Structure formats: structure tokens, C-alpha cells
Amino acid sequence: MQGAVQKNIKLLSQDTLRGFGGVGEGMSLQIAPDGRRILWIAHEGAPKNFSGVDVSDPRAPRVVCQLDLPHPRMRSNSLEVCGNLLAVAYQVNKPGDKPAGIELFDVSVPEEPRSISFFDTSGPHSRGVHCLWFVDGEYIHASSGSADFVPTHPRDDQFYQIIDVRDPARPRECGRWWYPGTRQGDAAPPPARVRARPLDSLRGPDAFRLHNANVYPDHPDRAYIGYIDGGAFILDIADKASPKVVGSWNPHPPYPGFTHTVMPLFERGLLVVTDECVLDDAEDWPKLTWMVDARLESNLVPIATFPMPPVEEFGHKGGRFGSHNIHENRPGPSFRSEEIIFGCFFNAGVRIFDIRNPYRPEEIACFIPPGPAGSPVPTAQMNEIYVDERGVIYSGDRWSGGLYILEADI
Amino acid sequence: MISLVYGIIESPSAALAREAARPAGNGGLGPMAATIAGGTPAFRLNSPGWINAGPDIVQGVAGTQALTEYCRARLLNRVSVFALALRSFLSAYVDFAVAEVERRRDELEARLRALGLPADDGFPTYRDWVFSALLPVPQVHVAMPGDADPVAVDVLFWTGRSALALTLEGRTMPTPRQRRAQEAMLAAHPAMKAATLAVPADGHSWALCELAGHFDGALLPDTGLPFGPYRILAG
Numbered sequence: 250m251q252g253a254v255q256k257n258i259k260l261l262s263q264d265t266l267r268g269f270g271g272v273g274e275g276m277s278l279q280i281a282p283d284g285r286r287i288l289w290i291a292h293e294g295a296p297k298n299f300s301g302v303d304v305s306d307p308r309a310p311r312v313v314c315q316l317d318l319p320h321p322r323m324r325s326n327s328l329e330v331c332g333n334l335l336a337v338a339y340q341v342n343k344p345g346d347k348p349a350g351i352e353l354f355d356v357s358v359p360e361e362p363r364s365i366s367f368f369d370t371s372g373p374h375s376r377g378v379h380c381l382w383f384v385d386g387e388y389i390h391a392s393s394g395s396a397d398f399v400p401t402h403p404r405d406d407q408f409y410q411i412i413d414v415r416d417p418a419r420p421r422e423c424g425r426w427w428y429p430g431t432r433q434g435d436a437a438p439p440p441a442r443v444r445a446r447p448l449d450s451l452r453g454p455d456a457f458r459l460h461n462a463n464v465y466p467d468h469p470d471r472a473y474i475g476y477i478d479g480g481a482f483i484l485d486i487a488d489k490a491s492p493k494v495v496g497s498w499n500p501h502p503p504y505p506g507f508t509h510t511v512m513p514l515f516e517r518g519l520l521v522v523t524d525e526c527v528l529d530d531a532e533d534w535p536k537l538t539w540m541v542d543a544r545l546e547s548n549l550v551p552i553a554t555f556p557m558p559p560v561e562e563f564g565h566k567g568g569r570f571g572s573h574n575i576h577e578n579r580p581g582p583s584f585r586s587e588e589i590i591f592g593c594f595f596n597a598g599v600r601i602f603d604i605r606n607p608y609r610p611e612e613i614a615c616f617i618p619p620g621p622a623g624s625p626v627p628t629a630q631m632n633e634i635y636v637d638e639r640g641v642i643y644s645g646d647r648w649s650g651g652l653y654i655l656e657a658d659i
Numbered sequence: 660m661i662s663l664v665y666g667i668i669e670s671p672s673a674a675l676a677r678e679a680a681r682p683a684g685n686g687g688l689g690p691m692a693a694t695i696a697g698g699t700p701a702f703r704l705n706s707p708g709w710i711n712a713g714p715d716i717v718q719g720v721a722g723t724q725a726l727t728e729y730c731r732a733r734l735l736n737r738v739s740v741f742a743l744a745l746r747s748f749l750s751a752y753v754d755f756a757v758a759e760v761e762r763r764r765d766e767l768e769a770r771l772r773a774l775g776l777p778a779d780d781g782f783p784t785y786r787d788w789v790f791s792a793l794l795p796v797p798q799v800h801v802a803m804p805g806d807a808d809p810v811a812v813d814v815l816f817w818t819g820r821s822a823l824a825l826t827l828e829g830r831t832m833p834t835p836r837q838r839r840a841q842e843a844m845l846a847a848h849p850a851m852k853a854a855t856l857a858v859p860a861d862g863h864s865w866a867l868c869e870l871a872g873h874f875d876g877a878l879l880p881d882t883g884l885p886f887g888p889y890r891i892l893a894g
Contacts (some may be wrong), residue, residue: 516744587829
């Protein structure tokens with residue numbers, strides 16, 4: 250690809266998703282009943298809901314399905330497919346609007362997603378669901394508001410909800426946890442703001458709300474959650490109705506906030522914790538990816554950060570620069586490694602790290618596409634990443650570049 | 660010849676180069692490196708060289724059980740604190756060797772009696788055969804011909820006739836480059852075989868009987884007498 254920066258990664262193909270190439274934080278791979286590999290992609294914003302892309306031949310992806318949102322004042326930033334069940338997160342711009350919640354689709358026929366049910370989390374103070382995790386076919390772990398949750402700060406509206414979808418036609422909430430002090434009526438005082446910002450927008454930083462919740466079927470009693478300015482938590486969810494904190498770690502402050510993903514490496518007693526960059530022009534630099542010693546859950550110890558390219562080169566070249574999503578070792582047709590970490594870093598592209606020595610993570614590959622046409626910023630903004638079990642890497646640009654399919658020589 | 664370094668190694672190529680420059684050590688086995696040639700005897704827990712211990716330590720680990728625990732601790736001391744699966748395997752392997760000796764107690768006691776020695780409460784005891792178990796050489800990097808990078812192996816056993824490169828199959832899939840490197844290692848070293856062992860779901864119930872099947876009976880040798888603890892520490 251002309252203008253791309255690449256080290257040990259080559260581009261197999263790019264697809265701008267029928268001109269709607271803004272990719273959100275949801276990418277999930279289905280092996281369809283007919284054997285095709287369908288990559289389901291959440292869009293960053295309206296007008297599109299989600300796309301299904303046949304990536305059976307990664308050199309020739311083909312959009313087979315693309316749905317519209319019910320209205321433009323909402324987004325479906327996140328999704329997950331498990332078997333033939335697709336869960337899609339709906340978040341509205343303004344609390345009280347609808348539809349806010351989770352829609353479940355049967356995607357046995359990928360060209361024709363069939364709605365099975367809708368789990369409504371709307372309410373006067375709720376924007377619905379920002380992010381969800383669904384890998385066991387039984388429970389969805391979501392960042393959501395609800396009708397009965399009145400936050401102490403308008404940006405602290407999305408908390409951890411566990412939704413039982415064992416009967417996908419009748420999803421029901423079976424557990425929840427929120428940061429103490431973020432709900433009106435809590436005994437704890439509201440948390441001190443890390444970097445207070447005006448309330449002209451509910452999106453973005455200055456928030457004590459959930460972003461990602463990761464729960465793995467072979468360790469079903471643990472939830473690893475990134476609570477934005479509240480930091481990283483390990484919850485005991487053996488009793489889903491009553492999650493309990495077993496460990497936490499928060500570098501914010503003095504770091505600038507927005508813990509995003511907490512990924513456990515079970516066979517090594519480690520966590521990979523990312524902070525999301527949410528402001529352009531390095532306004533919130535540094536946004537780091539951390540290596541945390543979690544051998545003792547109750548005493549999480551940061552031991553390293555992943556190397557980043559120079560801020561003087563990337564900080565002011567346009568858009569965001571810093572950590573964001575990583576490939577999360579999820580079950581299914583997914584590459585899994587506790588030694589190699591794949592991440593996307595907005596204008597610093599896709600980067601791959603060797604963490605065999607966790608005290609010294611080492612970058613072994615990277616790919617930065619040129620800024621795509623139609624983007625409001627001059628750089629590519631790599632926003633989401635998924636790696637299949639063959640090692641094929643799928644990553645998406647936040648604004649217009651759509652899907653990039655890559656192969657690494659690692 | 661197979662050259663390797665093992666244990667916590669941050670730069671395998673540099674470590675191998677350093678070892679290559681040293682004069683030959685204790686029969687091919689050192690505290691962080693080994694060379695294996697045609698006549699190299701099997702690496703066992705009682706092989707000299709893998710532990711450096713002075714008289715002060717020898718005096719502090721009297722008795723079979725204490726020395727067994729000392730061997731376990733020294734094995735665990737060689738690997739990363741973050742190699743939880745490998746650490747679990749090494750500890751389970753020591754337990755397995757102890758259990759294997761107990762399983763063969765009658766046979767081993769008969770050997771001692773045949774030599775006119777007390778079977779249980781003397782020196783040696785049948786329990787000392789645990790030190791004859793093959794040494795699990797952990798976190799190995801095997802040198803490759805030319806400029807090729809060393810190849811990582813979770814655990815290596817040398818039976819005196821063949822080397823077994825054991826991969827603990829857990830949550831980490833090999834990359835294409837790692838797959839190619841292991842194939843090249845096996846091609847470069849005909850005396851080496853590869854085996855895999857699944858990391859157990861509960862983290863500790865290893866299928867070690869399955870592993871023992873790879874050793875052609877060499878896990879515990881048919882030696883007339885077990886080598887005593889001081890032999891281990893002599894290196």
C-alpha cells in the first residue's frame with residue numbers, strides 16, 4: 250500500500266464498507282453454518298448499524314450485509330457474535346432516548362439477520378449500552394445505564410451489567426456492579442474527578458463508568474473490567490447477583506485517565522491494561538498500555554509499559570495518538586497468545602508486541618496505513634482489532650478507511 | 660551436537676555465544692547451559708553440573724525428602740515467576756517422580772536387599788531413586804546452525820539416546836515463525852523428538868503418565884544403586 254509504514258506486516262486487502270468506513274469498537278468473527286467466515290463489524294456512528302463481511306478469502310473481502318440504525322441520534326459501537334447469535338449494543342446520544350440497550354440477532358443466514366429480542370436499558374438518565382462482551386453463548390457483560398440508575402455525575406451513567414441470554418428470546422439482568430459513589434444514594438461520596446471537563450458532551454473523558462468487561466468461560470468466576478477514570482478492577486462474579494471486588498489498580502491520577510481494557514493472561518499471572526486516547530493532538534498524552542503483575546489479585550503491581558513511537562512524530566500529525574483496543578484472546582475462531590499482543594493505536598496504527606519478557610515488552614511489527622480519503626483527520630485512526638486463529642489480522646479505521654486485513658510475519 | 664542454554668535467559672543468542680566460548684564443563688551439563696553429543700549420559704536430577712552448591716548448603720539439606728524439596732526449589736528458581744504453567748509442571752513432575760518410586764517400592768527394595776543393604780531406613784533408601792529421574796531442563800533455547808535464532812523449548816529431556824523437546828500446550832498458539840523454527844530445529848537435530856502435553860484445565864492435574872510413555876523406560880533407570888544426594892551437589 251503506497252504511503253503505508255510497515256514492519257513485518259503486509260496488507261492483504263482493504264474494504265471501505267460500501268462507503269461507510271467508520272469502524273467502531275466491535276469486530277467479531279463467525280464461522281457461518283455454510284462454512285463461510287463472516288466478520289461482523291460495528292460502525293462508529295450513524296447511519297449504519299453493523300456490517301457483515303465475508304472474509305473467507307482475506308484477499309477479497311465482500312460485504313454481504315449492512316443494516317441501518319433506527320435513527321441518527323444513536324450508535325451501535327460494539328457487538329459480539331457467539332455461534333450464530335449476534336449481540337449489538339445501542340447507545341443513544343441523549344439520556345432518555347430510545348432504543349437504548351442490546352438487540353440480539355440470529356445470523357444463521359448472514360445476509361438476513363433476524364431480530365430475536367431487545368433488552369431495553371433506556372431510562373431518564375441512561376444512554377444505553379456502550380460496549381458488550383459475549384463469548385460463552387450464555388451471558389452478556391455490558392457497560393450500560395438503566396431505568397433505575399441515577400448517577401451522581403451525568404458521565405458516570407454506564408455501569409457493569411450481567412445479562413442472562415441463555416434464553417435469547419427473553420434476556421434478563423442477573424447482576425450489576427458500579428463504582429461506589431457513582432449512584433445517587435450510595436454511602437460512598439462521589440469520586441474526585443481526575444480531569445474535570447464541562448458537561449457540553451457526555452461522550453469522552455472525565456468519567457467513572459465501565460468501558461470493557463472481559464469474562465472468559467474457563468474462568469467464569471472472574472470479571473476483568475476497565476472503569477475509565479476509576480482504573481482496573483478484578484471482580485469475583487461466582488455469584489453473579491453479587492459481584493465483589495478482589496483487586497484493583499488505578500494509575501489515574503497522575504496519569505490522564507480512561508482505563509479501557511483489562512485482559513488477563515491466566516497462565517502467566519499478568520494483566521494487559523490499556524488506556525484509551527480520547528483527545529486529538531496529544532491533548533491527553535500519554536495514553537499507555539500497561540503490563541501488570543496480577544499473581545496476587547489483591548495486590549496488582551504495574552511492571553512495565555509497552556513501547557510507543559515518539560510523541561514528537563505522532564502527537565501532532567492529526568487525530569488521536571495512543572493506546573486503545575487490543576485483540577482480547579477471546580474463545581472461538583480467534584488467535585490466542587499470552588506472549589504476543591496485538592493492539593491498535595489510532596494514528597500509530599496496528600502494532601504487535603512480544604511480551605515473553607513482561608518487564609520489557611518489545612515491538613516486533615507494525616502497520617500504519619496512510620490517512621484514508623473522506624476522513625476529517627489527515628491520519629488513519631486505527632480503532633479496533635481482531636486476529637483469527639490463522640493469524641489473519643482485521644483492523645478498522647474510525648472514520649472512513651473501513652476494514653484493513655493484514656498478515657504478520659512473526 | 661545440541662547446544663542449549665536454559666533458565667531465565669533474556670538474550671539467548673548472547674548467552675549461547677558466551678557458553679560456546681567457555682571450556683567444556685561437567686559432562687555437558689552446567690547451571691544454565693548444556694551440550695549434548697553422542698556419548699553424553701542422560702540428564703538426571705542426580706547429574707552433576709546443574710546445581711552449584713557448596714558444603715554449607717549440602718549440610719543443610721540432609722535426608723531424601725529435604726533434598727527432593729531442594730531439587731524442586733532449584734528447578735522452580737530457574738524459571739520466570741510468570742511461567743505459571745511451567746512452574747506447575749515442574750512441581751508436578753517432581754511429585755510424579757516421587758510417586759513413581761513409591762509405586763516401584765517393592766522392586767527397588769529388593770534391589771537393595773540383594774546387595775545386603777537395609778531396604779528402608781538405611782543409606783541409601785529406595786526413596787533415593789527419585790534422584791535418578793530424568794532432569795526436566797526448563798525454559799530452553801536450542802542453538803541453530805548458521806545465523807538462525809535459537810529455538811525456544813518449554814522443557815527438554817535428554818535420555819542418553821534422544822532428546823525430547825516438550826511443548827506445554829496451553830493458551831498460547833504458536834506463531835507461523837515459531838512453527839517453522841521448531842520444524843527447522845527437529846530437522847537440524849535428528850536425535851531430537853517433539854512432544855506436547857496439554858496444560859490441565861485446573862492448572863495442576865498434569866497427564867504425566869502420558870509424558871512418561873515418551874521415555875522408553877528411561878524415566879527411572881535400572882541402576883544397581885541409587886546415586887546419593889552428595890553426588891548431586893558435587894557440581
